[in-house]
Structures are given as structure tokens and as C-alpha cells.
Amino acid sequence: MKITYREALRQALHEALASDPRVFLMGEDVGKYGGSYAVSKGLLDEFGPERIRDTPLSELAFVGAGIGAALGGMRPIVEVMTVNFSLLALDPIVNTAALYRHMSGGQFSVPVVIRMATGAGRQLAAQHSHSLENWYAHVPGITVLAPATIDDARGMLAPALADPDPVVIFEHALLYNFEGELTDGARDADIRSAKVLRPGKDVTLIAYGGTVWKAQEAAQELAASGIDAEVLDLRVLRPLDDATIMGSVRRTRRAIVVDEGWRTGSLAAEVIARITEQAFYDLDAPPARVCSEEVPIPYAKHLEEAALPQVPKIVAETHRMLGRKG
Amino acid sequence: MSDPSLKPVTVTDDLALGMLRDMVRIRRFEERCADLYGQMKIRGFLHLYIGEEAVAVGAIRALVPDDNIIATYREHGHALARGVAAGAVMAEMYGKQEGCSRGRGGSMHLFDAATRLYGGNAIVGGGLPLAVGLALADRMQRRTRVNAVFFGEGAVAEGAFHESMNLAALWKLPVAFFCENNFYAMGTALARSESQTDLCVKAAAFGTPTRKADGMDVVAVHDAAREAVAHVRAGAGPFFVEFQTYRYRAHSMFDPDLYRDKAEVEEWKHRGPIHNLSNRLKAQRRLTEEQFLAIDADAAREVEAAVAFAEAGTWEPVADLARDVHTETAR
Numbered sequence: 001m002k003i004t005y006r007e008a009l010r011q012a013l014h015e016a017l018a019s020d021p022r023v024f025l026m027g028e029d030v031g032k033y034g035g036s037y038a039v040s041k042g043l044l045d046e047f048g049p050e051r052i053r054d055t056p057l058s059e060l061a062f063v064g065a066g067i068g069a070a071l072g073g074m075r076p077i078v079e080v081m082t083v084n085f086s087l088l089a090l091d092p093i094v095n096t097a098a099l100y101r102h103m104s105g106g107q108f109s110v111p112v113v114i115r116m117a118t119g120a121g122r123q124l125a126a127q128h129s130h131s132l133e134n135w136y137a138h139v140p141g142i143t144v145l146a147p148a149t150i151d152d153a154r155g156m157l158a159p160a161l162a163d164p165d166p167v168v169i170f171e172h173a174l175l176y177n178f179e180g181e182l183t184d185g186a187r188d189a190d191i192r193s194a195k196v197l198r199p200g201k202d203v204t205l206i207a208y209g210g211t212v213w214k215a216q217e218a219a220q221e222l223a224a225s226g227i228d229a230e231v232l233d234l235r236v237l238r239p240l241d242d243a244t245i246m247g248s249v250r251r252t253r254r255a256i257v258v259d260e261g262w263r264t265g266s267l268a269a270e271v272i273a274r275i276t277e278q279a280f281y282d283l284d285a286p287p288a289r290v291c292s293e294e295v296p297i298p299y300a301k302h303l304e305e306a307a308l309p310q311v312p313k314i315v316a317e318t319h320r321m322l323g324r325k326g
Numbered sequence: 327m328s329d330p331s332l333k334p335v336t337v338t339d340d341l342a343l344g345m346l347r348d349m350v351r352i353r354r355f356e357e358r359c360a361d362l363y364g365q366m367k368i369r370g371f372l373h374l375y376i377g378e379e380a381v382a383v384g385a386i387r388a389l390v391p392d393d394n395i396i397a398t399y400r401e402h403g404h405a406l407a408r409g410v411a412a413g414a415v416m417a418e419m420y421g422k423q424e425g426c427s428r429g430r431g432g433s434m435h436l437f438d439a440a441t442r443l444y445g446g447n448a449i450v451g452g453g454l455p456l457a458v459g460l461a462l463a464d465r466m467q468r469r470t471r472v473n474a475v476f477f478g479e480g481a482v483a484e485g486a487f488h489e490s491m492n493l494a495a496l497w498k499l500p501v502a503f504f505c506e507n508n509f510y511a512m513g514t515a516l517a518r519s520e521s522q523t524d525l526c527v528k529a530a531a532f533g534t535p536t537r538k539a540d541g542m543d544v545v546a547v548h549d550a551a552r553e554a555v556a557h558v559r560a561g562a563g564p565f566f567v568e569f570q571t572y573r574y575r576a577h578s579m580f581d582p583d584l585y586r587d588k589a590e591v592e593e594w595k596h597r598g599p600i601h602n603l604s605n606r607l608k609a610q611r612r613l614t615e616e617q618f619l620a621i622d623a624d625a626a627r628e629v630e631a632a633v634a635f636a637e638a639g640t641w642e643p644v645a646d647l648a649r650d651v652h653t654e655t656a657r
Contacts, residue, residue, distance in 0.1 A: 024466065050466065056496065061455045061489030068459015071444065072394075074466060076459075091486075095449050096456060104437035104445065105428030106650040140651050164653040 006176040008153035009039045013077065015187065016157055017047050020075060023161060024051040026066055027079030036081050037117060037176050063089035063114065067097045067166075070112035075161050080116040083132045083170065090135075097166040098141035109164045113157070119172040119210045119260055120308055126296035129304070131260040133209070134267040136168050137238040143167045144237040145191055148212035150180035152235060155189030163191070170237075172210035172260075194241040196248055200230035203254040203318055206245065206271055208234040211258040211309055218258075218314035227318060237267060245271065246279045253284040256317055258309050263291035285321050290314050332609040335545055339612055342603065345387060345544045346613075347621050349379040349600050352403040354625040355412060358633060359402070359419060359433075363579050367636075368419045371448075372433050373400040377574035380599035381506050382407045382476070384547025385569070388555045389474055391441070396457045396475040398506075399434035399448035400573075404476060410438045412628050413635030422639030429642055450511075451486030453477060454503075458490045461499035461564075472558045474502045479568075480511025482525055491564070495532040498563035502554045503529065505568045506541065512577045513585040529566035541571030542597040572597075 003011075016023045024047075025040055031054040034041035044052040055062040059080060066078035080086045086093070097110045120129035137144045143163060147153045153171070160167040197212065198219055205215040212233045219229040232248050234240065249255045255275050259268035268289040275287050290309040297307050335342050356376050362368045375382070382403040386395065397404040405415050410426055418425030419433050427437045427446070435446035444460065447453040457475035464471045481487050482505065494501045505525055509516050516523050526536035535557060539550035547569055554565035572594040576583040607613035 056489075056492060058489035058493060060486055061458060061493045064452075064455020064486070064490070065459035065462055065493060068456040068461070069463040069466070070459070071456070072460040072463025072467075074463045091449060091452065092455055095452060096447075100445075101653065102650045103427060103431050103435050104439075105423075105425070105430050107427070107437050107439040108444065109653050143652075164655070 001182050002179055003150060003182050004176065005150060005153045005178045005180070006037065006039055008150045008182060009171065010041070012154050012157035013040060013043060016077070016161055017043065017051060020161070022073065022075040023077065024053060024074065025077045025079060026053040026055055026062055028055055028057060028081055030054060030079050035079070037173070039176070040079070059085055059088035060091060064092035064096065066112050066114065067092050067110050070110045071100070071108055075111055075113075077113045077115060077157070077161070080114060082128050082173070083116050083118040084127050084130055086116050093136070093142070093166070093168070094139055098139045101165065102141060110166050111161070111164050113160045113167050113169065115169045115171060117173045118170045119174060120297045120304060121174040121210070123299055123301055123304055125299040129297035131292065133170050133237055134261050134265065134270070137267055137270070141165065142238065143191065144170070146170045146209040146235060146237055148172070148175065148209050148233050148235070151183050151186040152189050154182055155186045156191055158188050159191045170209055174210050178213070191236055192239070192241065193236065194232055194234050194244040196230060196244070197233050198229070198231040200228040201252055202228045203256060203321065204230045204232050204248045204252045205256050205258060205314065205318075206232045206234060207258040208237060208267070209260065211260050214309060214311050215258050215314060217311045218318070221311065221315050222318055225324070227322060229318065234271070240271065240274065242274055242278060245275065249275055249279050250282045253282060254321055255283070255287040256314065256321065257287070257289040258314055259289060259291045260309060261291060262294050263289065264294060266291055288317055288321055290317050332606045334610055335603065335606045335612070337545055337548065341387065342545070342607060342612065345383050345548070346600070346603050346607070347625070348383040348407050349544065349603070350621050351412070351625045351628060352379045352383070352406050353600060354622070354629045355406060355415070355632070356402055358629045360575070360579070362419070362633070368433065370432050371399070372579045373577065374575040375400050375403040375573070377594065377598070378506060378508060378541065378571045379403055380544035380547050380602070381504070381541045381569045381571050384544040385474065385476070385504050385551040387548055388551035389472060393472040393474060394442045394444060394457070394460050396444045396453040396460070396473065397446060398453065398476055398478060399446065400478075401436055401446055401476070402433065405436045405438065405443060408438070408441045408443055410436065410441055410443060412632035414438075416632040416636040417639040420636040420639060421641070422636055423642035424635065424639040451477060451481040451484035454481065454486045454490035457501050458494050458499060461494065461501045462497065464500055465497070470500070470559055470561070472500055472502055472555050474504055474555070476504045476506055478511065479505060479507040479509065479516055479525060482528060483511070483519055491529060491532040491534065491566070494564040495534050498561070500558045500561070501564040502551070502558050503564055503566040504551070505566065507568050507570050508573045510573070510577070510586065513581070515585070525568045526566065534564050534566050536566045536568070538568045538570065541569030542599050542602055544599055544603050
């Protein structure tokens with residue numbers, strides 16, 4: 001069955017709400033408005049205002065309250081409009097949710113799920129377009145997910161809710177309208193491993209979230225010039241699945257990480273460090289990365305496009321690595 | 327010996343003497359902590375509650391065991407008043423695994439699931455949204471539990487205070503907001519940091535009932551807390567109480583205390599919460615000096631036993647360093 005990424009997310013929310021009375025959704029405009037990206041449209045009518053809970057513009061308080069409610073035995077899903085806004089709630093996520101279990105000597109777990117949109121590509125300018133997944137992936141105690149596929153949009157929520165510890169889910173804003181085939185029974189995705197989406201033998205394009213589809217498109221273009229690129233979807237940004245990453249890189253002997261975050265201190269940097277540490281002698285070329293330019297993402301379309309990782313940049317980087325002229 | 331000008335204590339002997347005992351326990355415990363800090367047995371930050379004991383003791387006596395407590399980094403008194411064993415608190419200060427947080431938290435992060443003590447939060451205002459969420463969970467699960475969140479007047483300057491008060495009031499959640507106003511946010515006096523120094527006026531802006539209480543008088547604290555807790559438990563939404571109190575010691579062991587007038591400190595010491603209560607009980611002939619000394623001796627014995635327990639405690643093996651970063655069953 002073909003559905004949108006948005007619909008896959010909505011189905012997952014619906015199923016979670018219908019199957020567990022402890023689950024509720026809370027955030028800005030999730031109810032009457034239907035969700036700023038229309039993910040929760042219709043849920044208020046079905047589940048009522050107690051469980052589809054509109055909040056004031058108080059990221060700090062409602063994310064903190066989600067954490068408190070999780071401590072109190074509920075299974076809250078907290079929606080934050082964008083990762084940029086989530087910075088107003090970094091304190092409860094990093095200083096409370098992530099560390100409560102360890103700091104309390106194992107007494108208090110925080111089974112909260114926090115969803116937020118991330119990424120650029122819709123001319124929303126610098127305060128709505130950043131990719132800060134790496135900030136969260138830096139912190140021990142939380143699991144960070146980045147569903148890029150329809151199956152993962154459908155299947156990652158249930159295991160995230162079943163996890164007794166905090167899980168942060170990043171939904172790339174450009175993917176909501178993306179359509180694809182939903183695999184039957186994609187209701188309980190594995191949230192520990194990366195996945196090879198396209199096998200290849202010459203180079204591994206490592207991506208997550210919105211860049212997965214750019215990597216796929218680049219792989220198709222590269223195929224036309226006789227380069228067989230493998231595409232690896234990280235899926236889980238913390239903890240990184242070293243085994244799958246190294247397995248792929250050892251086969252292709254080349255790695256390019258495509259990351260919409262800024263290059264400096266990026267997830268791409270972490271992935272490359274691990275490849276260098278663990279698979280250095282299996283490499284035929286230094287690992288490379290295609291990241292966002294180190295600028296605030298601009299409004300003007302041509303500038304925004306220039307700031308982001310794009311298919312031609314991935315193709316060019318691959319040709320450079322393989323010593324071929326694009 | 328008795329002085330009829332002293333305000334009579336209006337609560338039962340059981341309650342009055344119980345509160346007196348708890349205040350003395352906390353005082354003796356913390357005086358010992360200061361010694362142990364000097365001996366380098368306790369390290370890190372150590373924030374003493376000395377002078378403020380009436381607030382935790384009077385307020386917590388208004389709660390039942392099923393209620394939740396969310397506290398600050400100055401929470402030794404709250405843990406002891408709540409019934410966390412003095413040995414487990416002292417062992418935590420030592421960093422021993424017999425401590426109430428296995429030695430991971432130290433002085434600022436006392437946790438105890440059994441008595442529903444949710445920490446021990448060293449982010450000023452950090453406990454406030456947490457309390458709102460715990461209250462939301464209670465509401466949604468149809469429980470009549472009260473969530474008592476303690477915070478200083480310094481936290482009132484944080485966005486977390488305003489956002490949490492608003493959310494709790496908007497959703498009529500069962501939160502008792504207990505503000506411990508000791509007039510100094512570390513070294514910054516209230517009037518130097520707030521345009522409106524009447525904290526009840528701020529809280530009233532959210533439509534919540536408020537009350538101001540003398541935080542040096544444990545009976546007044548208890549009365550105010552009982553009103554707040556009854557209101558919250560009845561499902562009428564949050565209640566804000568400002569307890570005016572004073573810390574006799576510096577902010578932490580690192581603080582040279584240069585920002586306060588020594589005369590001001592001395593003046594507040596005349597209103598000490600322990601003598602405030604004991605003198606009044608003596609005036610009513612409900613307490614003798616001998617009884618008071620016996621309470622003090624009991625407290626000293628309890629503290630020494632706690633120190634012995636902490637001394638005999640063990641260090642968590644380094645092999646367990648990463649234990650409980652995540653729940654074991656999840657991996």
C-alpha cells in the first residue's frame with residue numbers, strides 16, 4: 001500500500017493511542033489545529049483533549065512536564081514543532097531526562113518520547129531550518145532516531161514507547177509529503193541498527209533522515225557512470241550501529257557521509273572517526289563528507305540550495321574519491 | 327522560665343515534638359556535614375539548610391506518604407524530614423554505594439523512590455516542570471496525590487517558574503508550589519534581581535491562590551502547607567505558598583559570604599526556628615529543658631550512627647560506571 005510519510009506517522013500515533021491508555025500526545029497545536037505538519041489531524045476528535053493535549057508556547061514547561069508525566073507512569077509523546085524550538089527545552093531533556101536514571105542510582109526511569117521536525121528545504125530561513133540531531137546524539141542516556149523511510153515512520157514509534165528510557169525522534173520536514181510503499185506489518189521497527197537500503201560495491205554513501213533520499217538519487221546517477229554505490233541509512237543516531245557501518249565500509253572500502261548538519265562537530269565527523277578507528281586498514285581512500293555549508297540556512301532559494309548537501313555535490317565527491325572526472 | 331508573651335503553639339504534642347525533633351535532627355546532621363567537609367570526607371558542593379529547617383519540616387508534615395516531593399540542591403532537610411534514613415543520606419554525601427543515589431548524586435541529588443523523593447535538582451527551577459508532569463500523570467490516572475515542589479525565590483526569576491505556574495493553573499493540576507524565600511539567590515538579594523519583590527503577587531497573576539508564611543515558625547509553616555495541600559488534594563488546582571526564611575550559613579562551602587550584612591544574619595538568628603518552637607513549648611509547660619536535651623542527644627546519636635554507616639560503606643565498582651545510563655532490560 002502506498003502512503004505518505006505523514007500518514008505513516010499518523011497511523012503509528014493512532015495505534016499507540018488506541019492500544020495503551022498511558023499514551024498521550026502533547027505539544028503546540030497538536031489538537032485543534034491538527035499538528036503544525038498535520039501529523040495529528042483528526043486525533044483530537046477520536047481521543048479527546050485529555051489525550052491530544054494542546055499546550056501553550058512553553059517548550060521548557062511542556063517538554064519538562066512530559067518528562068515528569070513519564071516519571072509518573074504515563075507514556076507521553078511530546079511533539080516539538082522544530083529542532084530549533086527544542087533548544088528552549090534542552091534543559092529538561094539533557095539535564096533531567098537523559099540523566100535521571102543514572103544519577104538516581106537506577107531508581108527513576110523516564111520513558112518519554114519526544115518527536116520533532118528537523119531540516120531545511122522549504123525556504124523557512126535560519127530559525128526553522130537547522131539540523132541539530134548531533135546535539136542530542138552527543139548525550140548519553142537518550143536514544144536518537146531518524147526515520148527516513150515510510151516503514152520507519154510507521155514502525156519506530158511503538159518500540160520507542162516500549163523503551164523504558166527517553167527517545168528523541170527526528171522527522172525531516174521535507175519527508176512529510178513523501179510517498180512510498182508501506183511494508184505489511186511494519187509496526188515494530190528495530191531501533192538499534194542501521195540498514196543498507198541499496199547494496200553496492202564501490203563506495204558507501206552513509207546518510208540519515210532527509211539526506212537518505214539525496215544519497216539514493218546520487219547512487220542512481222552514479223550507476224549511469226558505472227559506479228556501484230551502496231546507500232546506508234543510519235536510522236539510529238545514538239547509539240550508532242558500528243557493526244553495520246563497518247560491515248558495509250569493509251566491503252566497499254570507501255565511505256562518504258552525507259549529513260545536513262554543519263560539518264564542524266557533526267554526526268558525519270563522529271561516523272568518520274569511528275570508521276577511521278575501526279576500519280582504517282580496509283579503506284582504499286580517506287573517508288569524506290558532504291555536509292551543510294557553515295552558514296545559517298538562508299531564505300533565498302538559490303542560497304538555501306547552495307547551503308545544503310545536494311545530489312550533484314554527492315556525485316562530485318564520489319567521482320573525486322574514485323579519481324574520476326564527473 | 328515561662329514567658330506568657332510567646333505565641334502559644336496550637337498543634338498537638340505529638341506533632342509539635344515530632345517537628346521539633348526533625349528540626350534538631352536536620353541541624354545536627356548538617357553541622358556534622360560541615361565538619362566532615364572540613365575533613366574532606368564530603369566533597370563537591372555542599373549547601374546547608376541551617377536556619378531554614380522549619381520550612382521542610384512543617385511542610386512535609388502536611389503531606390501523606392503517597393504524595394510526591396520534588397526538591398532543590400539544598401535538600402538534606404527534605405530527605406531527612408521525609409524519612410529517608412540518615413545513614414543513606416550521609417553515605418550519599420560520602421559517595422558510597424550504600425547512599426540513597428548509590429553515590430552518583432551526592433549532596434545535591436538525593437533520590438528515594440520508597441518515600442517518593444524525586445530529587446535533588448541542581449538546575450534552579452528544574453524541578454518545577456517535572457512537578458507539573460508528575461501532577462499531570464496523577465490527574466490522568468485519577469489519583470489524588472499532591473505534588474509538593476520546593477524551590478527558592480531565585481527560581482522565581484526563571485522562565486521555568488512562569489511556564490510551570492501557567493501550565494499547572496491552566497490545567498488545574500495538583501501541585502503545591504512551596505517557595506523557600508531566603509532572600510538571596512546565591513549572592514544576589516531579591517531586591518537586586520526582581521522588579522516585583524512580593525512573590526505572592528507574581529504567583530497570583532496565574533490565578534492561583536497564594537499565602538505568605540513565616541518560614542521561621544514551623545507551626546505557621548505547617549498551617550500554611552496544610553491549607554495548600556487540602557486545596558490541591560481537593561482537586562481545586564495548584565496553590566502557591568511563600569515561606570520567608572533565612573539561611574544562616576553561606577550559600578555553599580565555597581562562598582565567602584561577602585554580600586550580606588553580618589548584623590542582618592545575627593538578627594535573623596534571634597528568630598531561629600528551633601528555639602522559636604522550643605521556647606514557646608516551654609512557655610506552655612509542654613517541654614522541659616531536660617526533654618529538649620534528650621531530643622538533642624538522640625539526634626546526635628542518630629547522626630553519629632549515620633556517619634559510622636557511611637564510613638563503613640563501600641565504593642561502587644568502577645566496572646559499574648555505565649550501569650543505569652539505560653535500563654538494563656532494554657539493551
